[in-house]
Amino acid sequence: MKEFKAASRLNRIAPYLFAEIDRKKNALRKKGVNLIDLSIGDPDIPAPxxxxxxxxxxxxxxxxxxxxxxxxxxxxxxxxxxxxxxxxxxxxxxxxxxxxxxxxxxxxxxxxxxxxxxxxxxxxxxxxxxxxxxxxxxxxxxxxxxxxxxxxxxxxxxxxxxxxxxxxxxxxxxxxxxxxxxxxxxxxxxxxxxxxxxxxxxxxxxxxxxxxxxxxxxxxxxxxxxxxxxxxxxxxxxxxxxxxxxxxxxxxxxxxxxxxxxxxxxxxxxxxxxxxxxxxxxxxxxxxAAYVRELRGIIKGRKDLFVRGLEVKGFKDVYSESTFYVWARIPSDVKSSVDFAKVLLAKGIVVTPGVGFGKYGEGFIRFALTVNKEKLNQALSLL
Ligand SMILES: Cc1ncc(COP(=O)(O)O)c(C=O)c1O
Missing domain, CATH: 3.40.640.10 (Type I PLP-dependent aspartate aminotransferase-like (Major domain))
Structure with missing residues (x-):
C-alpha cells in the first residue's frame, strides 16, 4: 500500500491526548485488567x-x-x-x-x-x-x-x-x-x-x-x-x-x-x-430543567465524597468549584503529571495528566467524576 504524506498543517498537531490514554487503557483491558475510568468528561448518567x-x-x-x-x-x-x-x-x-x-x-x-x-x-x-x-x-x-x-x-x-x-x-x-x-x-x-x-x-x-x-x-x-x-x-x-x-x-x-x-x-x-x-x-x-437540577445534585454528592477522600489520602490543593471534574496537585515526590497518571493506571485508575491541557497544567491531574459513588469509593481505596 502506498503511504501518503499528510498535509504539513497536520504536523503541528500533537497526538490527541485522550486517544493516547485510550490506547493504553484498551491494551490493559485486553489483558483483563478491570479499570476505573476517570479520564474523559463523558457522564455515565442516562440522558432524559x-x-x-x-x-x-x-x-x-x-x-x-x-x-x-x-x-x-x-x-x-x-x-x-x-x-x-x-x-x-x-x-x-x-x-x-x-x-x-x-x-x-x-x-x-x-x-x-x-x-x-x-x-x-x-x-x-x-x-x-x-x-x-x-x-x-x-x-x-x-x-x-x-x-x-x-x-x-x-x-x-x-x-x-x-x-x-x-x-x-x-x-x-x-x-x-x-x-x-x-x-x-x-x-x-x-x-x-x-x-x-x-x-x-x-x-x-x-x-x-x-x-x-x-x-x-x-x-x-x-x-x-x-x-x-x-x-x-x-x-x-x-x-x-x-x-x-x-x-x-x-x-x-x-x-x-x-x-x-x-x-x-x-x-x-x-x-x-x-x-x-x-x-x-x-x-x-x-x-x-428538573433533570438538570437533579444532575447537579448527583454530581455534588460525588464531588463531596471524592474530595473528602482525596484529602484523607493526603492530597494537597484539590479544586472542585464547578463542573464534574476534580483538579488536584500531584504528590511532591512524583516528577510529572504523566508519571503520576502512569502510577495510577498501574493501580487500575485512569486519569488525565494535567500537562495534556497545556504546559501550565503540569503538576496536576484531572479526575472526571463520571462514574457512580461505589466506583469512586473503590478508586479512593486503590489510591
Ligand atoms: C471546555 C469544553 N468545551 C467544549 C467541549 C466540547 O463539547 P461538545 O463538542 O460535546 O459540545 C468540551 C468537551 O469536553 C469541553 O470540555
Missing part, C-alpha cells in the same frame, strides 16, 4: 428519557430525514432564545444571533477557519480544552498560551500578554466554568476581559459548555456584560447539561458578524444537525 423518545419519534418524520437547514430549525432557535432569556436575561435575535452546531467543539474549531489568517495570534488558556489549539493548527495561526495559575484563582493576567501578541491577536478562547481547573470567573473578571478585547479588537470566543454544572455560584454568560455583543461569541453544549455527548449538538450565539462568518464555513463543510436531534434538543431546553 423523554428527550430520547422525542428523537425516536422525530426520526420517523420524513422532513427530518432530509438535509437540515444550515441555520437550524426555527423551533430550536426559538427554544435557545427562550432558555437564554430565562437563564441569563439576555435577549438574542433568533435569526441573526444564534447558530446550532454539531457539538460545541465543531463550532469552536470552525470559528478559527472563519476568522483567522496565517500569522495572526490565537490566545488560548493553559491549562485549557485542547480543541482551541485545533482552530490555530488548521488556519495557520500562531498560539499564545495564557497561564492560568492556582495563585491567581486560574484567571489570566492580561497585563502579561506581550504587546506584539495583543496587536496581532484575532481570537481569545476562554472557558468558565473551567475545564480542567473547575474555576469560575467573577463578573469583575468578565468586565475586565470585555474591556481588554474591545481595546485591542480581539474576538472573545467564550466557551460556556459547563454553564449548568455548578454548585453554589451560578456561572454568567459573557453576553451579560455591557459591550460584549460588540466582540463576543459564546458556545453552549447539550453534552454536559443533558448528558447527550453522543448526540452531537450545541450552539453558538452573540455578535452577528461572528455568527455569519461561522455559518459560511459550516455551509461549505456540513449540512446541518439531523432534524430529529434538533427536536430532541428543543425538548430538553423547554422541558428538562
Amino acid at each position: 428519557e423523554k428527550v430520547v423518545n422525542t428523537l425516536y419519534r422525530s426520526a420517523k418524520i420524513k422532513d427530518n430525514q432530509k438535509y437540515a437547514l444550515d441555520q437550524g430549525k426555527d423551533s430550536l432557535r426559538e427554544s435557545i432564545q427562550k432558555w437564554f432569556k430565562k437563564r441569563f436575561s439576555v435577549v438574542l435575535d433568533k435569526d441573526g444571533e444564534i447558530l446550532p452546531l454539531i457539538g460545541s467543539k465543531e463550532g469552536l474549531v470552525h470559528l478559527g477557519l472563519s476568522f483567522l489568517d496565517s500569522g495572526q495570534y490565537v490566545i488560548v488558556p493553559s491549562p485549557g480544552y485542547p480543541g482551541y489549539r485545533g482552530a490555530a493548527y488548521f488556519s495557520g495561526a500562531r498560539i499564545h498560551e495564557l497561564p492560568l495559575l492556582a495563585k491567581k484563582h486560574f484567571l489570566p493576567d492580561f497585563s502579561k500578554i506581550p504587546l506584539v501578541v495583543r496587536n496581532k491577536a484575532k481570537i481569545i478562547y476562554l472557558n468558565y466554568p473551567h475545564n480542567p481547573t473547575t474555576a469560575l470567573a467573577p463578573e469583575s473578571f468578565l468586565k475586565e476581559l470585555v474591556k481588554f478585547c474591545l481595546k485591542y479588537g480581539i474576538i472573545i470566543a467564550y466557551d460556556n459548555a459547563y454553564s449548568e454544572i455548578y454548585f453554589d455560584k451560578k456561572p454568567k454568560s459573557i453576553l451579560q456584560i455591557k459591550g460584549a455583543k460588540e466582540i463576543a461569541i459564546e458556545f453552549h453544549s447539550f453534552s454536559k447539561t443533558f448528558c447527550l455527548t453522543g448526540f452531537r449538538i450545541g450552539w453558538a450565539c452573540g455578535n452577528r458578524s461572528l455568527i455569519k462568518g461561522l455559518l459560511k464555513v459550516k455551509i461549505n463543510t456540513d449540512s446541518g444537525v439531523f432534524g430529529a436531534i434538533q427536536d430532541a434538543a428543543s425538548y430538553a431546553l423547554d422541558k428538562e
Whole structure:
C-alpha cells in the first residue's frame, strides 16, 4: 500500500491526548485488567428519557430525514432564545444571533477557519480544552498560551500578554466554568476581559459548555456584560447539561458578524444537525430543567465524597468549584503529571495528566467524576 504524506498543517498537531490514554487503557483491558475510568468528561448518567423518545419519534418524520437547514430549525432557535432569556436575561435575535452546531467543539474549531489568517495570534488558556489549539493548527495561526495559575484563582493576567501578541491577536478562547481547573470567573473578571478585547479588537470566543454544572455560584454568560455583543461569541453544549455527548449538538450565539462568518464555513463543510436531534434538543431546553437540577445534585454528592477522600489520602490543593471534574496537585515526590497518571493506571485508575491541557497544567491531574459513588469509593481505596 502506498503511504501518503499528510498535509504539513497536520504536523503541528500533537497526538490527541485522550486517544493516547485510550490506547493504553484498551491494551490493559485486553489483558483483563478491570479499570476505573476517570479520564474523559463523558457522564455515565442516562440522558432524559423523554428527550430520547422525542428523537425516536422525530426520526420517523420524513422532513427530518432530509438535509437540515444550515441555520437550524426555527423551533430550536426559538427554544435557545427562550432558555437564554430565562437563564441569563439576555435577549438574542433568533435569526441573526444564534447558530446550532454539531457539538460545541465543531463550532469552536470552525470559528478559527472563519476568522483567522496565517500569522495572526490565537490566545488560548493553559491549562485549557485542547480543541482551541485545533482552530490555530488548521488556519495557520500562531498560539499564545495564557497561564492560568492556582495563585491567581486560574484567571489570566492580561497585563502579561506581550504587546506584539495583543496587536496581532484575532481570537481569545476562554472557558468558565473551567475545564480542567473547575474555576469560575467573577463578573469583575468578565468586565475586565470585555474591556481588554474591545481595546485591542480581539474576538472573545467564550466557551460556556459547563454553564449548568455548578454548585453554589451560578456561572454568567459573557453576553451579560455591557459591550460584549460588540466582540463576543459564546458556545453552549447539550453534552454536559443533558448528558447527550453522543448526540452531537450545541450552539453558538452573540455578535452577528461572528455568527455569519461561522455559518459560511459550516455551509461549505456540513449540512446541518439531523432534524430529529434538533427536536430532541428543543425538548430538553423547554422541558428538562428538573433533570438538570437533579444532575447537579448527583454530581455534588460525588464531588463531596471524592474530595473528602482525596484529602484523607493526603492530597494537597484539590479544586472542585464547578463542573464534574476534580483538579488536584500531584504528590511532591512524583516528577510529572504523566508519571503520576502512569502510577495510577498501574493501580487500575485512569486519569488525565494535567500537562495534556497545556504546559501550565503540569503538576496536576484531572479526575472526571463520571462514574457512580461505589466506583469512586473503590478508586479512593486503590489510591
Ligand atoms: C471546555 C469544553 N468545551 C467544549 C467541549 C466540547 O463539547 P461538545 O463538542 O460535546 O459540545 C468540551 C468537551 O469536553 C469541553 O470540555
